[in-house]
Amino acid sequence: MSPLPDRRAVLAATARLIAEAWESFDRPRPVEPGLDAALLEHLAAPLPETGEEVEEVLRDAAGILDGSVSPARPLYVAYVGSTATSVGAMGAALAATYDVNLATHAAAADLVERQALGWTGELIGYRHAEGAFTSGGMVSNLSALLAARERALPGSRREGVAGRAAGVYASAEGHHSVLRAVEVAGLGTAALRVLPIDDDRRLVPDALEEALERDRAAGVVPVAVVATAGTTLTGAVDPIAAVADVCARHGTWLHVDGAYGLPAAAAPSAARLFDGLARADSVTLDAHKWLGVPKSCSVVLVRHAGALGAAFGHRETYMLGGEDRTHAVETTLEYSRPFRSLKLWLALRALGAAEYRSGIERTLGHARALVALVEADPAFELLNRPQLSTVCFRHRPAGKPAADLDAHNLLLARAMQEDGRVYLAPALVDGRTCLRACFVNFRTKAEQVAVILDVARELGARA
Numbered sequence: 001m002s003p004l005p006d007r008r009a010v011l012a013a014t015a016r017l018i019a020e021a022w023e024s025f026d027r028p029r030p031v032e033p034g035l036d037a038a039l040l041e042h043l044a045a046p047l048p049e050t051g052e053e054v055e056e057v058l059r060d061a062a063g064i065l066d067g068s069v070s071p072a073r074p075l076y077v078a079y080v081g082s083t084a085t086s087v088g089a090m091g092a093a094l095a096a097t098y099d100v101n102l103a104t105h106a107a108a109a110d111l112v113e114r115q116a117l118g119w120t121g122e123l124i125g126y127r128h129a130e131g132a133f134t135s136g137g138m139v140s141n142l143s144a145l146l147a148a149r150e151r152a153l154p155g156s157r158r159e160g161v162a163g164r165a166a167g168v169y170a171s172a173e174g175h176h177s178v179l180r181a182v183e184v185a186g187l188g189t190a191a192l193r194v195l196p197i198d199d200d201r202r203l204v205p206d207a208l209e210e211a212l213e214r215d216r217a218a219g220v221v222p223v224a225v226v227a228t229a230g231t232t233l234t235g236a237v238d239p240i241a242a243v244a245d246v247c248a249r250h251g252t253w254l255h256v257d258g259a260y261g262l263p264a265a266a267a268p269s270a271a272r273l274f275d276g277l278a279r280a281d282s283v284t285l286d287a288h289k290w291l292g293v294p295k296s297c298s299v300v301l302v303r304h305a306g307a308l309g310a311a312f313g314h315r316e317t318y319m320l321g322g323e324d325r326t327h328a329v330e331t332t333l334e335y336s337r338p339f340r341s342l343k344l345w346l347a348l349r350a351l352g353a354a355e356y357r358s359g360i361e362r363t364l365g366h367a368r369a370l371v372a373l374v375e376a377d378p379a380f381e382l383l384n385r386p387q388l389s390t391v392c393f394r395h396r397p398a399g400k401p402a403a404d405l406d407a408h409n410l411l412l413a414r415a416m417q418e419d420g421r422v423y424l425a426p427a428l429v430d431g432r433t434c435l436r437a438c439f440v441n442f443r444t445k446a447e448q449v450a451v452i453l454d455v456a457r458e459l460g461a462r463a
């Protein structure tokens with residue numbers, strides 16, 4: 001493959017496109033632009049036989065990105081978004097340029113990964129012995145569960161778990177990735193014990209205690225308890241200290257799934273919700289959510305040295321290790337791994353922990369501000385009192401029969417997505433369809449929060 005004819009010109013053009021994108025993220029855009037006819041035509045074209053002019057292709061790529069849903073925009077509050085911080089994006093570009101493979105010994109990059117894991121633990125107050133950067137909460141949760149499985153059922157990675165009944169325990173509002181991890185780990189769907197939640201949507205420790213006692217009496221081996229530190233639906237934080245007490249009594253591995261919520265442990269106003277975190281055997285945190293670096297960038301941290309090696313350790317004939325040369329793949333689920341940690345390392349260095357703490361506090365404040373606005377307007381109803389940064393609410397205009405509210409809010413969420421000023425997604429809380437806003441984007445400004453209700457009010461009057 002021949003090199004680009006004028007690399008510097010192409011790089012300058014790319015830099016211009018990136019700068020334009022960043023400028024467009026400075027304020028909410030008034031409409032969804034959609035794709036123009038020429039681009040749509042390109043997207044239906046067959047495989048090109050000969051290459052095209054690079055700058056033109058780059059412009060098309062930028063047009064496609066502009067017509068895509070981006071969580072980096074300040075009023076994207078759907079699902080659990082991200083900021084895609086500028087410095088993180090530059091880290092992604094640099095890492096891709098060198099294309100270091102974090103499966104094998106990678107020299108300086110290994111040191112960066114180790115330091116970024118250490119800084120992440122320091123930020124949230126969790127002391128770990130080992131860990132890894134992974135592709136997301138799914139793989140972080142799975143990695144931790146495989147380590148827990150090997151501890152509870154030694155040799156299970158080689159012999160399988162056939163004939164040995166195992167249990168994994170999580171609240172009814174734990175993330176689906178926990179169930180998927182249970183399935184992938186070969187424990188079977190039924191091994192997941194779905195535990196009740198209290199009025200604050202937090203796992204009930206007494207119910208956990210009963211489930212563990214019942215299972216142990218029946219010969220079921222408890223593999224892990226998964227406490228969620230920030231449920232995806234409402235941001236509820238399970239009572240980690242009380243759950244850790246139960247786990248300690250039963251000698252069961254405690255994993256904290258903080259893919260979304262764990263960064264809030266760094267924020268003074270939320271830190272107490274995470275009491276007991278240091279006692280977890282492992283934790284998951286997605287840096288590509290509330291730490292704002294571009295996808296994908298997740299972290300799994302484990303308190304016990306050797307636990308990941310017990311789950312994943314092996315020798316490759318083409319990748320000989322040894323005391324003086326280890327390969328990350330001996331402690332990770334993935335093989336080829338991009339240099340994800342560089343994005344977080346750069347962002348933590350360039351912004352500093354204090355800036356992160358205040359950014360997270362600001363987003364927590366946006367949630368509290370939205371609650372106040374919802375409660376002040378009789379046309380809206382609040383469905384959860386946020387522990388973190390997620391607010392579920394619904395539009396309840398005067399005269400609209402209660403039986404029509406689910407359909408009304410679903411239509412309203414769709415209308416808001418098409419309108420484009422605010423991007424939020426509908427959700428279901430206790431069987432009621434609602435609007436859900438999750439604040440994790442450092443670009444959202446305090447004065448923009450009211451726009452969410454203004455747009456919901458305006459479009460809701462028409463829906």
Ligand SMILES: Cc1ncc(COP(=O)(O)O)c(C=O)c1O
Pocket residue numbers: 080135136137138139141175177228230231232257258259260286298
């Ligand atoms: C609590 C929780 N766990 C796990 C996940 C899965 O994370 P990912 O999408 O990074 O794989 C999510 C995603 O939103 C989540 O909120």
